[in-house]
Amino acid sequence: MKTAATPIRSGRMICTLGAALALALATGCASQHGGHGSHGDMTCGDDCPEMKAMMKLTDAVAVVRPTAGNTLSGTVRFTAAGHGQVKVVAHVEGLAPSSVHGFHIHELGDVTGADGMTTGGHFDPAGTGHHGMPADAVRHGGDMGNLTANAQGVADLEVTISGVSIGMASNGILGRAVIVHAKADDAGQPTGNAGGRIGTGVIGLAKAPAPAAK
Ligand SMILES: [Cu+2]
Numbered sequence: 001m002k003t004a005a006t007p008i009r010s011g012r013m014i015c016t017l018g019a020a021l022a023l024a025l026a027t028g029c030a031s032q033h034g035g036h037g038s039h040g041d042m043t044c045g046d047d048c049p050e051m052k053a054m055m056k057l058t059d060a061v062a063v064v065r066p067t068a069g070n071t072l073s074g075t076v077r078f079t080a081a082g083h084g085q086v087k088v089v090a091h092v093e094g095l096a097p098s099s100v101h102g103f104h105i106h107e108l109g110d111v112t113g114a115d116g117m118t119t120g121g122h123f124d125p126a127g128t129g130h131h132g133m134p135a136d137a138v139r140h141g142g143d144m145g146n147l148t149a150n151a152q153g154v155a156d157l158e159v160t161i162s163g164v165s166i167g168m169a170s171n172g173i174l175g176r177a178v179i180v181h182a183k184a185d186d187a188g189q190p191t192g193n194a195g196g197r198i199g200t201g202v203i204g205l206a207k208a209p210a211p212a213a214k
Contacts, residue, residue, distance in 0.1 A: 057167045059208045062178045062201035064092055068114040070198040074155075076178050078203065080166045086173070088144055090157040092180060092199065095149035102185030102194025103157065105142030105164065109175040109202040116179055116197030125171035126163055133187050134161050141171055143192075144178075146185050173203050 057080075064074040074092030081087040095101065106119035113119075122131065123142030132139025141163030147155035164173050180199035185192035 057174075057205065059206040060166050060174060060203050061206040062203045064090075064178060064180060064199045064201040065111075066094070066199055067116045067197055070094075072180060072199045074180075074199070074201075076201060076203075077206065078166060078173060079208075081160055084165070085160050085162050086164050086166060087160045088158070090144075090147060090155070090178075092147055092149075092155045093153065095147070095153040095155055097149060097151050097153050099149045099153070100184035101147045101149070101155070101198070102179075102181035102183065102192050103144045103147045104140070104179050104181070104185075104192075104194075105144065105173055105203070106177045106179045107142070109177050111177055111200045111202055116177075116200045119177040119179060119197070119200060122191055123164070123173065123176055129190075131187065131189055131192050133185075134159050136187075139163070142173075142176070143185075147180060174205060176203050177201060178203060 059080070060078040062076045062078075064072065064076060066072050072092055072094035074090065074094075076088065076090040076092075079087045079089075090103065092101075105123040106121060107123045108118065108120040110118040110120075122140040124140040126141060128138050128140060130138045130140070132143050134143065134145050136143075141161070144161055145157070145159055147157050149155045164171050166173065168174060178199075178201045179197050181192075181194035181196065182198050183193065183195035185194045
């Protein structure tokens with residue numbers, strides 16, 4: 001499924017039916033405003049309560065669990081960082097010492113498959129069709145680079161990515177999956193040559209941390 005990234009403009013926001021997770025909220029928009037754009041899009045203004053709620057979604061988390069035959073575990077936190085960016089903080093344990101693992105958001109949150117393949121391909125909401133690293137101008141929105149384990153098999157990564165969002169827009173990551181691959185992502189096409197999928201985790205909403213005490 002490919003949908004255009006949802007534009008956010010002053011005055012109004014478009015909710016796209018193409019994003020499955022937006023359905024419930026989009027239905028709310030429809031019932032309140034009834035406006036229809038092309039290709040099933042609907043619009044509602046800044047006064048739309050559902051839109052306000054969507055735009056307040058700032059935090060998400062995935063718990064990484066091993067696929068069949070693997071042992072890793074970890075957490076990945078996502079925080080809206082403004083300017084259309086999302087900060088990613090990952091902590092994964094149980095990796096091979098000093099190993100490197102491709103790390104992506106895949107398009108589906110379906111982790112029923114024992115090998116992680118049911119999560120589909122790299123999440124590419126802008127339809128670039130081009131794999132890349134987080135700093136690259138053209139990449140899949142879900143491309144997050146690599147996890148690099150230390151001598152104890154523990155990997156910590158902090159990276160800010162663009163092209164995705166926490167909210168329920170068509171480039172939203174909620175309900176999709178993080179994948180830890182068996183091998184390093186070498187940025188090659190089409191998916192970085194990172195091999196099998198050793199860890200998966202579904203991305204869900206998280207509570208925003210309380211503001212730091214002054
Ligand atoms: Cu991947």
